[in-house]
Amino acid sequence: MAPTLRSGDALLARRGARVRPGDVVIADFPHRPDIGLVVKRAVRAESGGWWIEGDNEFVTDDSRSFGVARVHARVLGRYWPRPRLLAGRSPAAV
Numbered sequence: 001m002a003p004t005l006r007s008g009d010a011l012l013a014r015r016g017a018r019v020r021p022g023d024v025v026i027a028d029f030p031h032r033p034d035i036g037l038v039v040k041r042a043v044r045a046e047s048g049g050w051w052i053e054g055d056n057e058f059v060t061d062d063s064r065s066f067g068v069a070r071v072h073a074r075v076l077g078r079y080w081p082r083p084r085l086l087a088g089r090s091p092a093a094v
Contacts, residue, residue: 001039001040001041001055001056002055003056004024005039005078008081010078010079010080011039011076011077011078012075013026013073013075014074014076015072015073016073017073017074017076018074019042019050020042021042021043023074023075024040025041025042025071025073026073027040027049027050027069027070028070029067029069029070030049030068030069030070031066031067032066035066037072038061038062040052040053040054041054042071048068049070049071050063050068050069050070050071052071
């Protein structure tokens, strides 16, 4: 998710929160349980889940490679190393 997020960032997320396109989410890929949880940006709702993509277009460890994802929570903000709200912002503005 660079440049929006970096390794080691601590996030505040809410399970069951309404997800809209552009939100940063925590999700997994039902067809690739070995990957575990990922943090990506929701692009669009699909039948069976969400199409999610990372902000770095050159890294394709997202729905472009693994298909539709199951969203577990919406990320509300980052609280370490510096607080930052993520909702409702474009990748360039965050």
